[in-house]
Amino acid sequence: MIEAFGRIRARLGAQGPRLIAITQRVFLVVALVVIAIYLLRNAGALRPLLSARTAFAIAAAAVLLALLHPLIGIAMFQLQRFFGISIDLAASLDIYMRRIPARYIPGGVWHSVARYADMKFDAGVGGDRLRKLFLAETALVATSGLVASGVGLAALPADSPIFVFSGLQMAGGVAVAVVALLLARRGAWRRIVAASLLMVLVWSGGAATFVLVASPLLDSGPSACPASAISATYLVAAVQGYLAIFAPQGWGVAEASFALLNTCTAPGPAIVGGFLLYRLSAIVGDVLGYASWVAVARRFLFRRGIQTRAD
Template identity: 30%
Template structure:
Protein backbone atom coordinates (compact mmCIF):
# COMPACT_ATOMS: atom_id res chain seq x y z
CA UNK A 1 0.00 0.00 0.00
CA UNK A 2 1.44 3.39 -0.98
CA UNK A 3 2.14 6.15 1.52
CA UNK A 4 -0.37 8.38 -0.28
CA UNK A 5 -3.12 5.77 0.02
CA UNK A 6 -2.39 5.22 3.70
CA UNK A 7 -2.47 8.98 4.23
CA UNK A 8 -5.85 9.23 2.49
CA UNK A 9 -7.25 6.45 4.66
CA UNK A 10 -6.01 8.12 7.84
CA UNK A 11 -7.57 11.43 6.78
CA UNK A 12 -10.82 9.64 5.92
CA UNK A 13 -10.73 7.99 9.34
CA UNK A 14 -10.39 11.37 11.06
CA UNK A 15 -13.28 12.78 9.01
CA UNK A 16 -15.46 9.78 9.90
CA UNK A 17 -14.58 10.21 13.57
CA UNK A 18 -15.43 13.90 13.32
CA UNK A 19 -18.87 13.07 11.90
CA UNK A 20 -19.44 10.75 14.84
CA UNK A 21 -17.92 12.99 17.49
CA UNK A 22 -21.13 13.12 19.50
CA UNK A 23 -21.07 9.33 19.72
CA UNK A 24 -17.54 9.52 21.11
CA UNK A 25 -18.54 12.30 23.50
CA UNK A 26 -21.55 10.32 24.69
CA UNK A 27 -19.47 7.20 25.28
CA UNK A 28 -16.88 9.15 27.24
CA UNK A 29 -19.46 10.88 29.41
CA UNK A 30 -21.19 7.56 30.08
CA UNK A 31 -17.86 5.97 30.99
CA UNK A 32 -17.09 8.82 33.40
CA UNK A 33 -20.51 8.50 35.06
CA UNK A 34 -20.18 4.73 35.50
CA UNK A 35 -16.59 4.97 36.73
CA UNK A 36 -17.26 7.74 39.23
CA UNK A 37 -20.28 5.87 40.54
CA UNK A 38 -18.22 2.71 41.00
CA UNK A 39 -15.43 4.65 42.72
CA UNK A 40 -17.89 6.40 45.02
CA UNK A 41 -19.25 3.03 46.09
CA UNK A 42 -15.80 1.44 46.49
CA UNK A 43 -14.41 4.37 48.51
CA UNK A 44 -17.47 5.04 50.65
CA UNK A 45 -15.70 4.02 53.88
CA UNK A 46 -12.60 6.09 53.10
CA UNK A 47 -14.87 9.01 52.15
CA UNK A 48 -16.37 9.09 55.64
CA UNK A 49 -12.87 9.59 57.01
CA UNK A 50 -11.81 12.01 54.27
CA UNK A 51 -14.79 14.39 54.59
CA UNK A 52 -13.79 16.03 57.90
CA UNK A 53 -10.18 16.17 56.75
CA UNK A 54 -11.20 18.06 53.62
CA UNK A 55 -13.43 20.45 55.56
CA UNK A 56 -10.57 21.31 57.90
CA UNK A 57 -7.74 21.25 55.37
CA UNK A 58 -4.82 23.45 56.42
CA UNK A 59 -4.90 26.53 54.12
CA UNK A 60 -1.18 27.20 54.58
CA UNK A 61 -0.14 23.69 53.55
CA UNK A 62 -2.65 23.83 50.70
CA UNK A 63 -1.28 27.17 49.53
CA UNK A 64 2.25 25.76 49.52
CA UNK A 65 1.03 22.80 47.46
CA UNK A 66 -0.58 25.17 44.94
CA UNK A 67 2.64 27.18 44.61
CA UNK A 68 4.76 24.06 44.13
CA UNK A 69 2.30 22.69 41.56
CA UNK A 70 2.59 25.95 39.64
CA UNK A 71 6.39 25.65 39.79
CA UNK A 72 6.12 22.11 38.41
CA UNK A 73 4.18 23.28 35.34
CA UNK A 74 6.44 26.28 34.82
CA UNK A 75 9.46 23.98 34.79
CA UNK A 76 7.72 21.38 32.61
CA UNK A 77 7.23 23.98 29.88
CA UNK A 78 10.97 24.67 29.69
CA UNK A 79 11.63 21.09 28.61
CA UNK A 80 9.17 21.34 25.72
CA UNK A 81 10.85 24.55 24.63
CA UNK A 82 14.16 22.67 24.60
CA UNK A 83 12.74 19.93 22.38
CA UNK A 84 11.39 22.48 19.90
CA UNK A 85 14.66 24.41 19.93
CA UNK A 86 16.58 21.24 19.08
CA UNK A 87 14.45 21.02 15.93
CA UNK A 88 15.02 24.67 15.07
CA UNK A 89 11.82 26.26 16.41
CA UNK A 90 12.41 28.97 18.99
CA UNK A 91 9.39 30.37 20.79
CA UNK A 92 9.09 32.68 23.80
CA UNK A 93 8.46 31.06 27.15
CA UNK A 94 4.98 32.50 27.68
CA UNK A 95 3.81 31.33 24.25
CA UNK A 96 5.03 27.84 25.13
CA UNK A 97 3.27 28.08 28.50
CA UNK A 98 0.00 29.16 26.87
CA UNK A 99 0.15 26.29 24.36
CA UNK A 100 1.08 23.75 27.04
CA UNK A 101 -1.72 24.72 29.41
CA UNK A 102 -4.28 24.91 26.60
CA UNK A 103 -3.55 21.33 25.57
CA UNK A 104 -3.61 20.09 29.18
CA UNK A 105 -6.98 21.71 29.87
CA UNK A 106 -8.27 20.35 26.54
CA UNK A 107 -8.06 16.89 28.11
CA UNK A 108 -11.28 17.72 29.94
CA UNK A 109 -13.14 18.09 26.64
CA UNK A 110 -14.56 14.74 25.48
CA UNK A 111 -12.78 13.65 22.32
CA UNK A 112 -9.01 13.10 22.62
CA UNK A 113 -8.29 14.96 19.38
CA UNK A 114 -8.55 18.27 21.26
CA UNK A 115 -5.37 17.62 23.26
CA UNK A 116 -2.85 17.95 20.40
CA UNK A 117 -5.19 20.25 18.46
CA UNK A 118 -5.11 22.85 21.24
CA UNK A 119 -1.33 23.04 21.16
CA UNK A 120 -1.20 23.20 17.39
CA UNK A 121 -3.83 25.96 17.36
CA UNK A 122 -1.98 28.00 19.99
CA UNK A 123 1.23 28.00 17.94
CA UNK A 124 -0.58 28.59 14.66
CA UNK A 125 -1.91 31.86 16.04
CA UNK A 126 1.71 32.90 16.43
CA UNK A 127 2.48 31.95 12.82
CA UNK A 128 4.11 28.57 13.46
CA UNK A 129 2.41 26.16 11.06
CA UNK A 130 4.60 23.05 11.08
CA UNK A 131 1.84 20.83 12.45
CA UNK A 132 3.76 17.57 12.07
CA UNK A 133 6.77 18.86 13.96
CA UNK A 134 4.60 20.21 16.79
CA UNK A 135 2.81 16.87 17.10
CA UNK A 136 6.14 15.01 17.10
CA UNK A 137 7.41 17.26 19.89
CA UNK A 138 4.28 16.52 21.94
CA UNK A 139 4.82 12.77 21.53
CA UNK A 140 8.48 13.10 22.45
CA UNK A 141 7.60 15.22 25.47
CA UNK A 142 5.08 12.66 26.72
CA UNK A 143 7.45 9.73 26.21
CA UNK A 144 10.50 11.28 27.85
CA UNK A 145 8.45 12.56 30.78
CA UNK A 146 6.84 9.15 31.29
CA UNK A 147 10.15 7.27 31.26
CA UNK A 148 11.66 9.76 33.70
CA UNK A 149 8.68 9.39 36.03
CA UNK A 150 8.83 5.59 35.99
CA UNK A 151 12.57 5.69 36.76
CA UNK A 152 11.86 7.91 39.77
CA UNK A 153 9.05 5.57 40.86
CA UNK A 154 11.18 2.42 40.67
CA UNK A 155 14.08 4.08 42.49
CA UNK A 156 11.72 5.15 45.28
CA UNK A 157 10.19 1.67 45.49
CA UNK A 158 13.62 0.19 46.06
CA UNK A 159 14.36 2.80 48.73
CA UNK A 160 11.20 2.52 50.83
CA UNK A 161 10.22 -1.07 50.09
CA UNK A 162 6.60 -0.63 48.99
CA UNK A 163 5.02 -3.91 47.91
CA UNK A 164 2.20 -4.70 45.50
CA UNK A 165 3.20 -1.97 43.04
CA UNK A 166 2.26 -2.48 39.35
CA UNK A 167 5.84 -3.35 38.40
CA UNK A 168 5.32 -5.62 35.39
CA UNK A 169 2.89 -3.33 33.49
CA UNK A 170 5.19 -0.36 34.12
CA UNK A 171 8.23 -2.32 32.95
CA UNK A 172 6.42 -3.29 29.76
CA UNK A 173 5.24 0.28 29.18
CA UNK A 174 8.74 1.66 29.80
CA UNK A 175 10.31 -0.85 27.43
CA UNK A 176 7.93 0.19 24.65
CA UNK A 177 8.68 3.86 25.32
CA UNK A 178 12.46 3.36 25.37
CA UNK A 179 12.39 1.49 22.07
CA UNK A 180 10.00 3.99 20.50
CA UNK A 181 12.03 6.99 21.65
CA UNK A 182 15.32 5.69 20.25
CA UNK A 183 16.37 8.16 17.53
CA UNK A 184 16.70 5.41 14.92
CA UNK A 185 13.13 4.32 15.64
CA UNK A 186 11.36 7.56 16.53
CA UNK A 187 12.38 9.62 13.49
CA UNK A 188 11.25 7.21 10.73
CA UNK A 189 8.18 6.13 12.71
CA UNK A 190 7.06 9.71 13.35
CA UNK A 191 7.69 10.58 9.71
CA UNK A 192 5.47 7.70 8.60
CA UNK A 193 2.67 8.24 11.13
CA UNK A 194 2.57 12.03 10.71
CA UNK A 195 2.85 11.98 6.91
CA UNK A 196 -0.83 13.04 6.53
CA UNK A 197 0.03 16.21 8.48
CA UNK A 198 2.85 17.16 6.13
CA UNK A 199 5.77 15.43 7.82
CA UNK A 200 8.87 15.27 5.66
CA UNK A 201 11.82 14.77 7.97
CA UNK A 202 12.57 14.60 11.69
CA UNK A 203 16.32 14.77 12.21
CA UNK A 204 17.32 12.51 15.12
CA UNK A 205 17.98 14.50 18.27
CA UNK A 206 21.42 14.14 19.87
CA UNK A 207 21.62 11.72 22.79
CA UNK A 208 22.86 14.55 24.98
CA UNK A 209 19.64 16.45 24.31
CA UNK A 210 17.38 13.44 24.90
CA UNK A 211 19.07 12.40 28.14
CA UNK A 212 19.29 15.99 29.34
CA UNK A 213 15.58 16.58 28.78
CA UNK A 214 14.70 13.27 30.43
CA UNK A 215 16.86 14.12 33.45
CA UNK A 216 15.14 17.49 33.66
CA UNK A 217 11.75 15.78 33.61
CA UNK A 218 12.94 13.59 36.46
CA UNK A 219 13.60 16.73 38.50
CA UNK A 220 10.13 18.07 37.69
CA UNK A 221 8.57 14.87 39.05
CA UNK A 222 10.40 15.43 42.31
CA UNK A 223 8.85 18.91 42.40
CA UNK A 224 5.46 17.31 41.76
CA UNK A 225 6.14 14.90 44.61
CA UNK A 226 6.77 17.83 46.93
CA UNK A 227 3.34 19.23 45.99
CA UNK A 228 1.66 15.93 46.90
CA UNK A 229 3.67 15.91 50.15
CA UNK A 230 2.06 19.18 51.23
CA UNK A 231 -1.38 18.03 50.05
CA UNK A 232 -1.05 15.05 52.38
CA UNK A 233 -0.02 17.33 55.22
CA UNK A 234 -2.95 19.67 54.52
CA UNK A 235 -5.44 16.88 55.30
CA UNK A 236 -3.66 15.71 58.43
CA UNK A 237 -1.18 13.27 56.95
CA UNK A 238 2.33 12.93 58.31
CA UNK A 239 4.55 11.79 55.44
CA UNK A 240 8.33 11.80 55.73
CA UNK A 241 10.46 14.13 53.64
CA UNK A 242 12.13 11.01 52.27
CA UNK A 243 8.76 10.01 50.78
CA UNK A 244 8.90 12.85 48.22
CA UNK A 245 10.59 10.75 45.48
CA UNK A 246 7.93 8.07 45.92
CA UNK A 247 5.19 10.71 45.79
CA UNK A 248 6.73 12.09 42.61
CA UNK A 249 6.66 8.60 41.14
CA UNK A 250 3.03 8.22 42.21
CA UNK A 251 2.19 11.45 40.37
CA UNK A 252 3.99 10.17 37.29
CA UNK A 253 2.23 6.80 37.28
CA UNK A 254 -1.16 8.47 37.79
CA UNK A 255 -0.44 10.86 34.92
CA UNK A 256 0.58 7.97 32.66
CA UNK A 257 -2.64 6.12 33.45
CA UNK A 258 -4.61 9.30 32.70
CA UNK A 259 -2.95 9.65 29.29
CA UNK A 260 -3.50 5.99 28.41
CA UNK A 261 -7.14 6.18 29.44
CA UNK A 262 -8.67 7.48 26.22
CA UNK A 263 -12.20 6.70 27.39
CA UNK A 264 -12.48 9.24 30.22
CA UNK A 265 -11.61 12.93 29.65
CA UNK A 266 -8.31 13.78 31.39
CA UNK A 267 -8.36 10.31 32.92
CA UNK A 268 -11.05 11.53 35.30
CA UNK A 269 -11.56 8.88 37.94
CA UNK A 270 -8.90 6.55 36.52
CA UNK A 271 -6.10 8.89 37.57
CA UNK A 272 -7.61 9.28 41.02
CA UNK A 273 -8.02 5.53 41.52
CA UNK A 274 -4.38 4.93 40.57
CA UNK A 275 -3.10 7.68 42.82
CA UNK A 276 -5.21 6.59 45.78
CA UNK A 277 -4.12 2.97 45.39
CA UNK A 278 -0.45 3.95 45.57
CA UNK A 279 -0.82 6.52 48.36
CA UNK A 280 -2.47 4.09 50.80
CA UNK A 281 0.88 2.29 50.95
CA UNK A 282 2.28 5.10 53.12
CA UNK A 283 -0.73 7.00 54.59
CA UNK A 284 -4.19 6.11 55.99
CA UNK A 285 -7.13 5.67 53.61
CA UNK A 286 -8.85 8.94 54.53
CA UNK A 287 -5.66 10.95 54.08
CA UNK A 288 -4.95 9.30 50.72
CA UNK A 289 -8.46 9.98 49.42
CA UNK A 290 -8.49 13.56 50.67
CA UNK A 291 -5.13 14.33 49.06
CA UNK A 292 -6.21 12.64 45.83
CA UNK A 293 -9.33 14.81 45.58
CA UNK A 294 -7.35 17.95 46.39
CA UNK A 295 -4.74 16.98 43.80
CA UNK A 296 -7.35 17.02 41.01
CA UNK A 297 -8.67 20.40 42.17
CA UNK A 298 -5.16 21.79 42.56
CA UNK A 299 -3.87 20.82 39.14
CA UNK A 300 -7.02 22.10 37.43
CA UNK A 301 -6.87 25.47 39.21
CA UNK A 302 -3.17 25.88 38.47
CA UNK A 303 -3.55 24.87 34.82
CA UNK A 304 -6.34 27.40 34.26
CA UNK A 305 -4.43 30.15 36.07
CA UNK A 306 -1.22 29.53 34.12
CA UNK A 307 -3.13 29.47 30.83
CA UNK A 308 -4.45 32.95 31.67
CA UNK A 309 -0.98 34.12 32.70
CA UNK A 310 0.58 32.77 29.51
CA UNK A 311 -2.09 34.35 27.30
CA UNK A 312 -1.79 37.73 29.03
CA UNK A 313 2.01 37.75 28.92
CA UNK A 314 2.01 36.68 25.27
CA UNK A 315 -0.20 39.62 24.33
CA UNK A 316 2.19 41.95 26.11
CA UNK A 317 5.23 40.41 24.38
CA UNK A 318 4.19 39.50 20.84
CA UNK A 319 7.70 39.05 19.40
CA UNK A 320 8.80 35.53 18.57
CA UNK A 321 11.35 33.85 16.35
CA UNK A 322 10.49 30.92 14.11
CA UNK A 323 13.31 29.03 12.42
CA UNK A 324 12.96 26.28 9.84
CA UNK A 325 13.93 23.02 11.52
CA UNK A 326 17.50 22.21 10.48
CA UNK A 327 19.25 18.97 11.21
CA UNK A 328 20.47 19.30 14.80
CA UNK A 329 24.17 19.30 15.33
CA UNK A 330 25.87 16.94 17.73
CA UNK A 331 26.46 18.74 20.99
Protein backbone atom coordinates in the same frame (compact mmCIF):
# COMPACT_ATOMS: atom_id res chain seq x y z
CA MET B 1 -9.19 19.20 14.46
CA ILE B 2 -6.24 21.51 13.85
CA GLU B 3 -7.47 22.28 10.32
CA ALA B 4 -11.00 23.00 11.58
CA PHE B 5 -9.64 25.37 14.21
CA GLY B 6 -7.55 27.04 11.54
CA ARG B 7 -10.45 27.48 9.11
CA ILE B 8 -12.40 29.31 11.78
CA ARG B 9 -9.47 31.61 12.34
CA ALA B 10 -8.96 32.19 8.60
CA ARG B 11 -12.57 33.38 8.20
CA LEU B 12 -12.06 36.09 10.77
CA GLY B 13 -10.28 38.18 8.12
CA ALA B 14 -9.03 41.64 9.04
CA GLN B 15 -10.94 41.57 12.32
CA GLY B 16 -8.97 38.50 13.36
CA PRO B 17 -6.75 39.88 16.17
CA ARG B 18 -9.59 41.75 17.88
CA LEU B 19 -12.10 38.92 17.53
CA ILE B 20 -9.56 36.35 18.67
CA ALA B 21 -8.87 38.43 21.78
CA ILE B 22 -12.60 38.60 22.51
CA THR B 23 -12.96 34.87 21.88
CA GLN B 24 -10.12 34.10 24.26
CA ARG B 25 -11.78 36.16 27.00
CA VAL B 26 -15.11 34.39 26.44
CA PHE B 27 -13.33 31.05 26.44
CA LEU B 28 -11.67 31.86 29.75
CA VAL B 29 -15.07 32.60 31.29
CA VAL B 30 -16.41 29.29 29.96
CA ALA B 31 -13.40 27.44 31.38
CA LEU B 32 -13.91 29.06 34.79
CA VAL B 33 -17.59 28.05 34.72
CA VAL B 34 -16.56 24.44 34.01
CA ILE B 35 -14.14 24.60 36.94
CA ALA B 36 -16.85 26.04 39.21
CA ILE B 37 -19.26 23.25 38.23
CA TYR B 38 -16.60 20.68 39.10
CA LEU B 39 -16.05 22.24 42.51
CA LEU B 40 -19.79 22.42 43.23
CA ARG B 41 -20.27 18.78 42.29
CA ASN B 42 -17.51 17.77 44.70
CA ALA B 43 -18.40 20.26 47.43
CA GLY B 44 -19.81 17.59 49.72
CA ALA B 45 -16.59 15.58 49.60
CA LEU B 46 -14.32 18.61 49.79
CA ARG B 47 -15.99 20.49 52.65
CA PRO B 48 -14.90 18.13 55.48
CA LEU B 49 -11.32 18.21 54.18
CA LEU B 50 -10.91 21.97 54.31
CA SER B 51 -9.18 23.41 57.34
CA ALA B 52 -6.59 26.08 58.03
CA ARG B 53 -3.82 23.53 57.50
CA THR B 54 -5.20 22.11 54.27
CA ALA B 55 -6.03 25.60 52.94
CA PHE B 56 -2.40 26.62 53.40
CA ALA B 57 -1.25 23.37 51.81
CA ILE B 58 -3.53 23.93 48.80
CA ALA B 59 -2.24 27.48 48.35
CA ALA B 60 1.42 26.40 48.58
CA ALA B 61 0.85 23.42 46.26
CA ALA B 62 -0.94 25.64 43.73
CA VAL B 63 2.07 27.96 43.58
CA LEU B 64 4.43 25.04 43.08
CA LEU B 65 2.22 23.51 40.37
CA ALA B 66 1.97 26.88 38.61
CA LEU B 67 5.78 27.06 38.55
CA LEU B 68 5.93 23.64 36.87
CA HIS B 69 4.09 24.93 33.77
CA PRO B 70 7.07 26.88 32.37
CA LEU B 71 9.25 23.78 32.88
CA ILE B 72 6.80 21.73 30.81
CA GLY B 73 6.77 24.48 28.18
CA ILE B 74 10.58 24.46 27.99
CA ALA B 75 10.60 20.66 27.67
CA MET B 76 8.15 20.88 24.76
CA PHE B 77 10.33 23.59 23.20
CA GLN B 78 13.27 21.17 23.29
CA LEU B 79 11.22 18.63 21.33
CA GLN B 80 10.17 21.29 18.84
CA ARG B 81 13.81 22.10 18.15
CA PHE B 82 14.57 18.37 17.84
CA PHE B 83 12.10 18.23 14.95
CA GLY B 84 13.51 21.38 13.38
CA ILE B 85 10.61 23.66 14.32
CA SER B 86 12.14 27.14 14.44
CA ILE B 87 9.91 28.81 17.00
CA ASP B 88 11.90 30.74 19.59
CA LEU B 89 11.64 29.95 23.29
CA ALA B 90 9.58 33.03 24.19
CA ALA B 91 7.04 32.29 21.45
CA SER B 92 6.86 28.60 22.37
CA LEU B 93 6.27 29.40 26.05
CA ASP B 94 3.66 31.98 25.11
CA ILE B 95 1.74 29.45 23.05
CA TYR B 96 1.89 26.85 25.83
CA MET B 97 0.89 29.20 28.66
CA ARG B 98 -1.92 31.00 26.80
CA ARG B 99 -3.56 27.68 25.97
CA ILE B 100 -3.70 26.35 29.54
CA PRO B 101 -7.49 26.99 29.82
CA ALA B 102 -8.02 24.52 26.94
CA ARG B 103 -7.12 21.75 29.40
CA TYR B 104 -10.65 22.05 30.76
CA ILE B 105 -12.47 21.39 27.51
CA PRO B 106 -13.84 17.82 27.73
CA GLY B 107 -11.75 15.39 25.74
CA GLY B 108 -8.32 15.95 27.24
CA VAL B 109 -6.56 16.81 23.95
CA TRP B 110 -7.60 20.41 23.35
CA HIS B 111 -4.60 22.04 24.99
CA SER B 112 -2.37 20.22 22.49
CA VAL B 113 -4.76 20.88 19.59
CA ALA B 114 -4.85 24.61 20.35
CA ARG B 115 -1.05 24.76 20.60
CA TYR B 116 -0.58 22.90 17.33
CA ALA B 117 -3.10 25.17 15.61
CA ASP B 118 -1.05 28.19 16.72
CA MET B 119 2.11 26.57 15.39
CA LYS B 120 0.48 25.67 12.09
CA PHE B 121 -1.31 28.91 11.30
CA ASP B 122 0.98 31.44 13.02
CA ALA B 123 4.36 29.82 12.37
CA GLY B 124 3.67 27.72 9.28
CA VAL B 125 4.63 24.39 10.86
CA GLY B 126 3.58 21.51 8.60
CA GLY B 127 1.03 18.91 9.60
CA ASP B 128 3.52 16.05 9.27
CA ARG B 129 5.85 17.62 11.82
CA LEU B 130 2.96 18.32 14.15
CA ARG B 131 1.86 14.69 14.03
CA LYS B 132 5.39 13.57 14.89
CA LEU B 133 5.54 16.18 17.63
CA PHE B 134 2.29 14.90 19.16
CA LEU B 135 3.61 11.34 19.30
CA ALA B 136 6.94 12.54 20.70
CA GLU B 137 5.31 14.68 23.41
CA THR B 138 3.07 11.80 24.46
CA ALA B 139 6.03 9.42 24.59
CA LEU B 140 8.13 11.98 26.48
CA VAL B 141 5.57 12.43 29.26
CA ALA B 142 4.99 8.68 29.59
CA THR B 143 8.67 7.71 29.47
CA SER B 144 9.81 10.40 31.90
CA GLY B 145 7.00 9.38 34.23
CA LEU B 146 8.15 5.76 34.13
CA VAL B 147 11.71 6.84 34.91
CA ALA B 148 10.48 9.09 37.73
CA SER B 149 8.64 6.10 39.22
CA GLY B 150 11.97 4.93 40.57
CA VAL B 151 12.84 8.20 42.29
CA GLY B 152 11.51 6.98 45.64
CA LEU B 153 12.52 3.33 45.23
CA ALA B 154 14.86 3.42 48.23
CA ALA B 155 11.99 4.58 50.48
CA LEU B 156 9.89 1.47 49.75
CA PRO B 157 10.02 -1.93 51.52
CA ALA B 158 11.89 -4.36 49.26
CA ASP B 159 9.30 -7.11 49.79
CA SER B 160 6.28 -4.98 48.83
CA PRO B 161 4.36 -4.99 45.52
CA ILE B 162 4.89 -1.24 45.17
CA PHE B 163 8.67 -1.83 45.21
CA VAL B 164 8.31 -4.25 42.29
CA PHE B 165 6.07 -1.89 40.30
CA SER B 166 8.38 1.03 40.98
CA GLY B 167 11.42 -0.90 39.76
CA LEU B 168 9.67 -2.32 36.70
CA GLN B 169 8.27 1.04 35.65
CA MET B 170 11.65 2.73 36.05
CA ALA B 171 13.40 -0.04 34.10
CA GLY B 172 10.83 0.23 31.31
CA GLY B 173 11.24 3.99 31.12
CA VAL B 174 15.04 3.78 31.04
CA ALA B 175 14.88 1.14 28.29
CA VAL B 176 12.62 3.30 26.12
CA ALA B 177 14.81 6.35 26.74
CA VAL B 178 17.95 4.47 25.71
CA VAL B 179 16.30 3.27 22.49
CA ALA B 180 15.15 6.83 21.71
CA LEU B 181 18.68 8.15 22.22
CA LEU B 182 20.17 5.47 19.98
CA LEU B 183 17.69 6.35 17.22
CA ALA B 184 18.17 10.11 17.56
CA ARG B 185 20.08 12.08 14.95
CA ARG B 186 23.71 12.74 15.72
CA GLY B 187 24.01 15.88 17.83
CA ALA B 188 20.26 16.02 18.52
CA TRP B 189 20.27 13.68 21.51
CA ARG B 190 20.94 16.61 23.84
CA ARG B 191 17.43 17.92 23.12
CA ILE B 192 15.89 14.60 24.17
CA VAL B 193 18.00 14.42 27.32
CA ALA B 194 17.14 18.00 28.30
CA ALA B 195 13.40 17.46 27.70
CA SER B 196 13.45 14.16 29.60
CA LEU B 197 15.26 15.57 32.62
CA LEU B 198 12.83 18.50 32.77
CA MET B 199 9.83 16.17 32.68
CA VAL B 200 11.32 13.88 35.36
CA LEU B 201 11.66 17.03 37.47
CA VAL B 202 8.02 17.91 36.71
CA TRP B 203 6.79 14.45 37.74
CA SER B 204 8.88 14.67 40.92
CA GLY B 205 7.52 18.15 41.60
CA GLY B 206 4.00 16.77 41.25
CA ALA B 207 4.83 14.12 43.83
CA ALA B 208 6.17 16.76 46.21
CA THR B 209 2.97 18.80 45.92
CA PHE B 210 0.87 15.69 46.47
CA VAL B 211 2.77 15.07 49.70
CA LEU B 212 2.15 18.68 50.70
CA VAL B 213 -1.64 18.43 50.39
CA ALA B 214 -2.20 14.76 51.23
CA SER B 215 0.11 14.38 54.23
CA PRO B 216 -2.35 16.07 56.64
CA LEU B 217 -4.70 13.16 55.90
CA LEU B 218 -2.19 10.33 55.51
CA ASP B 219 0.54 11.03 58.08
CA SER B 220 -1.59 10.64 61.20
CA GLY B 221 -3.34 7.76 62.89
CA PRO B 222 -2.29 4.13 63.34
CA SER B 223 -1.47 3.69 59.62
CA ALA B 224 0.56 6.90 59.30
CA CYS B 225 2.55 7.21 56.06
CA PRO B 226 5.94 8.94 55.99
CA ALA B 227 6.36 11.57 53.30
CA SER B 228 8.88 9.46 51.38
CA ALA B 229 6.42 6.56 51.07
CA ILE B 230 3.56 8.87 50.05
CA SER B 231 5.73 10.45 47.35
CA ALA B 232 7.02 7.14 45.97
CA THR B 233 3.56 5.57 45.91
CA TYR B 234 2.05 8.62 44.25
CA LEU B 235 4.61 8.52 41.41
CA VAL B 236 3.84 4.89 40.63
CA ALA B 237 0.07 5.41 40.85
CA ALA B 238 0.04 8.69 38.90
CA VAL B 239 2.04 7.20 36.03
CA GLN B 240 -0.33 4.24 35.87
CA GLY B 241 -3.21 6.72 35.74
CA TYR B 242 -1.54 8.60 32.87
CA LEU B 243 -0.98 5.38 30.93
CA ALA B 244 -4.65 4.43 31.34
CA ILE B 245 -5.83 6.32 28.24
CA PHE B 246 -9.45 5.38 28.97
CA ALA B 247 -9.36 7.41 32.21
CA PRO B 248 -9.30 11.21 31.65
CA GLN B 249 -6.35 12.65 33.61
CA GLY B 250 -6.06 9.30 35.38
CA TRP B 251 -9.27 9.77 37.35
CA GLY B 252 -10.05 6.65 39.36
CA VAL B 253 -7.03 4.68 38.18
CA ALA B 254 -4.45 6.67 40.15
CA GLU B 255 -6.59 6.57 43.29
CA ALA B 256 -7.20 2.82 42.96
CA SER B 257 -3.52 2.09 42.32
CA PHE B 258 -2.49 4.14 45.34
CA ALA B 259 -5.05 2.36 47.54
CA LEU B 260 -3.94 -1.09 46.39
CA LEU B 261 -0.18 -0.49 46.47
CA ASN B 262 0.41 1.81 49.44
CA THR B 263 2.41 0.18 52.22
CA CYS B 264 0.80 2.13 55.05
CA THR B 265 -2.71 0.67 54.77
CA ALA B 266 -4.09 4.20 54.66
CA PRO B 267 -7.91 4.24 54.77
CA GLY B 268 -9.79 4.74 51.49
CA PRO B 269 -11.45 8.05 52.45
CA ALA B 270 -8.07 9.54 53.35
CA ILE B 271 -6.62 8.50 49.97
CA VAL B 272 -9.59 9.83 48.00
CA GLY B 273 -9.48 13.02 50.07
CA GLY B 274 -5.79 13.47 49.35
CA PHE B 275 -6.35 13.15 45.61
CA LEU B 276 -9.30 15.54 45.73
CA LEU B 277 -7.18 18.15 47.48
CA TYR B 278 -4.38 17.59 44.97
CA ARG B 279 -6.72 17.99 41.99
CA LEU B 280 -8.17 21.13 43.57
CA SER B 281 -4.61 22.45 43.96
CA ALA B 282 -3.95 21.63 40.30
CA ILE B 283 -6.98 23.67 39.21
CA VAL B 284 -5.89 26.64 41.29
CA GLY B 285 -2.35 26.20 39.98
CA ASP B 286 -3.57 26.23 36.36
CA VAL B 287 -5.53 29.43 36.94
CA LEU B 288 -2.59 31.00 38.78
CA GLY B 289 -0.08 29.98 36.12
CA TYR B 290 -2.24 31.25 33.26
CA ALA B 291 -3.14 34.53 34.98
CA SER B 292 0.46 35.19 36.02
CA TRP B 293 1.69 34.66 32.48
CA VAL B 294 -0.93 36.85 30.84
CA ALA B 295 -0.79 39.61 33.47
CA VAL B 296 2.91 39.72 34.26
CA ALA B 297 5.35 37.57 32.29
CA ARG B 298 3.89 38.21 28.84
CA ARG B 299 3.73 41.97 29.41
CA PHE B 300 7.37 41.91 30.53
CA LEU B 301 8.37 40.13 27.34
CA PHE B 302 6.55 42.71 25.24
CA ARG B 303 8.22 45.59 27.08
CA ARG B 304 11.62 44.04 26.52
CA GLY B 305 10.80 43.83 22.82
CA ILE B 306 10.94 40.05 22.74
CA GLN B 307 8.76 38.38 20.14
CA THR B 308 6.12 36.13 21.66
CA ARG B 309 5.03 34.92 18.27
CA ALA B 310 7.08 32.92 15.86
CA ASP B 311 8.28 34.78 12.79
